[in-house]
Amino acid sequence: MYFTALRNRAGREEETDGLKLTEDEDEDEQTEQSSVLVHAPPVPPVLVLQVSSLSPQVEVRALVEGQFMSRRLHAERLGYSIIPGTRVLATGGASSNKEILQVLSDVFNAPVYTIDLSNSACLGSAYRALHGLVAESGVSFLDVVKNAPEPQLVATPDPSAPEVYDQMLKRYARLEERVLQES
Incomplete structure:
Protein backbone atom coordinates (compact mmCIF):
# COMPACT_ATOMS: atom_id res chain seq x y z
CA MET A 1 0.00 0.00 0.00
CA TYR A 2 1.22 3.50 -0.70
CA PHE A 3 0.44 6.55 1.37
CA THR A 4 1.62 10.11 1.04
CA ALA A 5 3.22 11.24 4.28
CA LEU A 6 5.58 13.85 5.59
CA ARG A 7 9.16 12.70 5.20
CA ASN A 8 11.05 11.85 8.34
CA ARG A 9 13.33 14.88 8.75
CA ALA A 10 16.28 12.60 9.60
CA GLY A 11 15.66 10.65 6.36
CA ARG A 12 15.53 7.23 8.03
CA GLU A 13 13.10 4.37 8.52
CA GLU A 14 10.68 4.76 11.37
CA GLU A 15 8.71 2.13 13.36
CA THR A 16 5.18 3.32 14.19
CA ASP A 17 2.59 1.12 15.91
CA GLY A 18 3.92 -2.05 14.30
CA LEU A 19 3.99 -0.56 10.80
CA LYS A 20 7.38 -0.17 9.16
CA LEU A 21 7.52 3.06 7.17
CA THR A 22 10.22 3.16 4.48
CA GLU A 23 10.90 6.12 2.25
CA ASP A 24 10.38 5.52 -1.45
CA GLU A 25 13.52 5.56 -3.60
CA ASP A 26 12.09 8.22 -5.94
CA GLU A 27 12.48 11.22 -3.66
CA ASP A 28 11.61 14.70 -4.81
CA GLU A 29 14.07 17.00 -3.06
CA GLN A 30 11.87 20.07 -3.63
CA THR A 31 9.02 18.96 -1.40
CA GLU A 32 8.50 17.91 2.18
CA GLN A 33 6.21 15.07 1.10
CA SER A 34 7.20 11.67 -0.27
CA SER A 35 5.55 8.34 -0.90
CA VAL A 36 6.17 5.70 1.70
CA LEU A 37 5.64 1.98 1.48
CA VAL A 38 3.79 0.55 4.46
CA HIS A 39 4.74 -2.99 5.41
CA ALA A 40 1.81 -4.26 7.47
CA PRO A 41 1.03 -7.69 8.87
CA PRO A 42 -0.74 -9.92 6.30
CA VAL A 43 -4.50 -9.45 6.01
CA PRO A 44 -7.07 -11.31 3.93
CA PRO A 45 -7.22 -10.04 0.32
CA VAL A 46 -9.71 -7.28 -0.26
CA LEU A 47 -11.22 -6.40 -3.61
CA VAL A 48 -10.41 -2.78 -4.38
CA LEU A 49 -12.42 -1.04 -7.06
CA GLN A 50 -11.21 2.26 -8.43
CA VAL A 51 -14.01 4.73 -8.96
CA SER A 52 -11.96 7.76 -9.91
CA SER A 53 -13.65 7.86 -13.31
CA LEU A 54 -17.10 8.46 -11.80
CA SER A 55 -18.46 11.95 -11.36
Whole structure:
Protein backbone atom coordinates (compact mmCIF):
# COMPACT_ATOMS: atom_id res chain seq x y z
CA MET A 1 0.00 0.00 0.00
CA TYR A 2 1.22 3.50 -0.70
CA PHE A 3 0.44 6.55 1.37
CA THR A 4 1.62 10.11 1.04
CA ALA A 5 3.22 11.24 4.28
CA LEU A 6 5.58 13.85 5.59
CA ARG A 7 9.16 12.70 5.20
CA ASN A 8 11.05 11.85 8.34
CA ARG A 9 13.33 14.88 8.75
CA ALA A 10 16.28 12.60 9.60
CA GLY A 11 15.66 10.65 6.36
CA ARG A 12 15.53 7.23 8.03
CA GLU A 13 13.10 4.37 8.52
CA GLU A 14 10.68 4.76 11.37
CA GLU A 15 8.71 2.13 13.36
CA THR A 16 5.18 3.32 14.19
CA ASP A 17 2.59 1.12 15.91
CA GLY A 18 3.92 -2.05 14.30
CA LEU A 19 3.99 -0.56 10.80
CA LYS A 20 7.38 -0.17 9.16
CA LEU A 21 7.52 3.06 7.17
CA THR A 22 10.22 3.16 4.48
CA GLU A 23 10.90 6.12 2.25
CA ASP A 24 10.38 5.52 -1.45
CA GLU A 25 13.52 5.56 -3.60
CA ASP A 26 12.09 8.22 -5.94
CA GLU A 27 12.48 11.22 -3.66
CA ASP A 28 11.61 14.70 -4.81
CA GLU A 29 14.07 17.00 -3.06
CA GLN A 30 11.87 20.07 -3.63
CA THR A 31 9.02 18.96 -1.40
CA GLU A 32 8.50 17.91 2.18
CA GLN A 33 6.21 15.07 1.10
CA SER A 34 7.20 11.67 -0.27
CA SER A 35 5.55 8.34 -0.90
CA VAL A 36 6.17 5.70 1.70
CA LEU A 37 5.64 1.98 1.48
CA VAL A 38 3.79 0.55 4.46
CA HIS A 39 4.74 -2.99 5.41
CA ALA A 40 1.81 -4.26 7.47
CA PRO A 41 1.03 -7.69 8.87
CA PRO A 42 -0.74 -9.92 6.30
CA VAL A 43 -4.50 -9.45 6.01
CA PRO A 44 -7.07 -11.31 3.93
CA PRO A 45 -7.22 -10.04 0.32
CA VAL A 46 -9.71 -7.28 -0.26
CA LEU A 47 -11.22 -6.40 -3.61
CA VAL A 48 -10.41 -2.78 -4.38
CA LEU A 49 -12.42 -1.04 -7.06
CA GLN A 50 -11.21 2.26 -8.43
CA VAL A 51 -14.01 4.73 -8.96
CA SER A 52 -11.96 7.76 -9.91
CA SER A 53 -13.65 7.86 -13.31
CA LEU A 54 -17.10 8.46 -11.80
CA SER A 55 -18.46 11.95 -11.36
CA PRO A 56 -18.96 13.31 -7.83
CA GLN A 57 -22.72 13.22 -8.42
CA VAL A 58 -22.63 9.50 -9.23
CA GLU A 59 -20.45 8.78 -6.20
CA VAL A 60 -22.83 10.67 -3.90
CA ARG A 61 -25.86 8.86 -5.32
CA ALA A 62 -24.07 5.51 -4.87
CA LEU A 63 -23.37 6.41 -1.24
CA VAL A 64 -27.02 7.30 -0.60
CA GLU A 65 -28.25 4.16 -2.40
CA GLY A 66 -25.85 2.02 -0.38
CA GLN A 67 -27.08 3.47 2.91
CA PHE A 68 -30.72 2.86 2.01
CA MET A 69 -30.04 -0.65 0.69
CA SER A 70 -28.33 -1.42 3.98
CA ARG A 71 -31.35 -0.17 5.92
CA ARG A 72 -33.78 -2.11 3.77
CA LEU A 73 -31.72 -5.28 4.04
CA HIS A 74 -31.44 -4.96 7.82
CA ALA A 75 -35.17 -4.19 8.15
CA GLU A 76 -36.01 -7.32 6.16
CA ARG A 77 -33.63 -9.39 8.28
CA LEU A 78 -35.46 -8.09 11.37
CA GLY A 79 -38.73 -9.40 9.93
CA TYR A 80 -40.18 -6.31 8.25
CA SER A 81 -41.76 -7.05 4.88
CA ILE A 82 -41.76 -4.56 2.03
CA ILE A 83 -45.17 -5.34 0.55
CA PRO A 84 -47.78 -3.34 -1.37
CA GLY A 85 -49.15 -0.73 1.03
CA THR A 86 -45.81 -0.24 2.79
CA ARG A 87 -45.11 3.41 3.60
CA VAL A 88 -41.84 4.97 4.70
CA LEU A 89 -41.90 7.87 7.15
CA ALA A 90 -38.73 9.95 6.82
CA THR A 91 -37.62 12.16 9.70
CA GLY A 92 -34.56 14.21 10.53
CA GLY A 93 -32.49 16.71 8.59
CA ALA A 94 -32.26 14.82 5.29
CA SER A 95 -36.05 14.52 5.16
CA SER A 96 -36.13 17.96 3.58
CA ASN A 97 -34.00 16.84 0.60
CA LYS A 98 -36.34 15.76 -2.21
CA GLU A 99 -33.60 13.96 -4.18
CA ILE A 100 -32.59 11.82 -1.19
CA LEU A 101 -36.25 11.03 -0.48
CA GLN A 102 -36.73 9.92 -4.10
CA VAL A 103 -33.82 7.47 -3.80
CA LEU A 104 -35.30 6.21 -0.51
CA SER A 105 -38.65 5.67 -2.22
CA ASP A 106 -37.03 3.85 -5.14
CA VAL A 107 -34.87 1.57 -2.96
CA PHE A 108 -37.78 0.60 -0.69
CA ASN A 109 -40.27 0.61 -3.61
CA ALA A 110 -42.66 2.45 -1.34
CA PRO A 111 -44.06 5.95 -1.05
CA VAL A 112 -42.20 8.23 1.35
CA TYR A 113 -43.95 10.59 3.75
CA THR A 114 -42.65 13.33 6.03
CA ILE A 115 -44.15 15.33 8.89
CA ASP A 116 -43.72 19.07 8.63
CA LEU A 117 -42.73 19.45 12.26
CA SER A 118 -39.47 20.41 13.91
CA ASN A 119 -37.81 17.54 15.78
CA SER A 120 -39.93 14.97 13.94
CA ALA A 121 -37.26 12.31 14.58
CA CYS A 122 -37.66 12.85 18.33
CA LEU A 123 -41.42 12.59 18.00
CA GLY A 124 -41.10 9.29 16.14
CA SER A 125 -38.77 7.94 18.83
CA ALA A 126 -41.23 9.00 21.52
CA TYR A 127 -44.06 7.16 19.74
CA ARG A 128 -41.90 4.03 19.47
CA ALA A 129 -41.06 4.25 23.17
CA LEU A 130 -44.72 4.65 24.09
CA HIS A 131 -45.61 1.66 21.91
CA GLY A 132 -42.92 -0.36 23.68
CA LEU A 133 -44.57 0.44 27.02
CA VAL A 134 -48.11 -0.50 25.96
CA ALA A 135 -47.52 -3.24 23.38
CA GLU A 136 -47.87 -6.08 25.91
CA SER A 137 -51.41 -4.94 26.63
CA GLY A 138 -52.32 -5.42 22.97
CA VAL A 139 -52.18 -1.79 21.86
CA SER A 140 -51.04 -1.55 18.24
CA PHE A 141 -48.58 1.00 16.93
CA LEU A 142 -51.38 2.44 14.79
CA ASP A 143 -53.39 3.09 17.96
CA VAL A 144 -50.41 4.84 19.52
CA VAL A 145 -49.94 7.23 16.59
CA LYS A 146 -53.60 7.90 15.79
CA ASN A 147 -53.31 11.47 17.12
CA ALA A 148 -49.99 12.19 15.41
CA PRO A 149 -49.75 14.94 12.78
CA GLU A 150 -50.76 13.66 9.36
CA PRO A 151 -47.71 12.81 7.22
CA GLN A 152 -47.45 14.35 3.75
CA LEU A 153 -46.54 12.33 0.64
CA VAL A 154 -43.21 13.61 -0.73
CA ALA A 155 -41.96 10.84 -3.06
CA THR A 156 -43.33 7.84 -4.93
CA PRO A 157 -41.20 5.06 -6.39
CA ASP A 158 -40.32 5.10 -10.04
CA PRO A 159 -42.14 2.19 -11.74
CA SER A 160 -38.82 0.81 -13.02
CA ALA A 161 -37.17 0.91 -9.57
CA PRO A 162 -37.89 -2.73 -8.58
CA GLU A 163 -36.09 -4.13 -11.62
CA VAL A 164 -33.00 -2.13 -10.64
CA TYR A 165 -33.00 -2.31 -6.86
CA ASP A 166 -34.31 -5.83 -6.29
CA GLN A 167 -31.27 -7.27 -8.11
CA MET A 168 -28.93 -4.71 -6.58
CA LEU A 169 -30.20 -5.56 -3.08
CA LYS A 170 -29.50 -9.27 -3.63
CA ARG A 171 -25.96 -8.44 -4.74
CA TYR A 172 -25.49 -6.06 -1.82
CA ALA A 173 -26.62 -8.80 0.60
CA ARG A 174 -24.11 -11.28 -0.89
CA LEU A 175 -21.28 -8.74 -0.68
CA GLU A 176 -22.15 -7.82 2.89
CA GLU A 177 -22.24 -11.49 3.89
CA ARG A 178 -18.86 -12.04 2.23
CA VAL A 179 -17.32 -9.12 4.09
CA LEU A 180 -18.70 -10.41 7.39
CA GLN A 181 -17.36 -13.91 6.75
CA GLU A 182 -13.89 -12.63 5.87
CA SER A 183 -13.58 -10.31 8.86
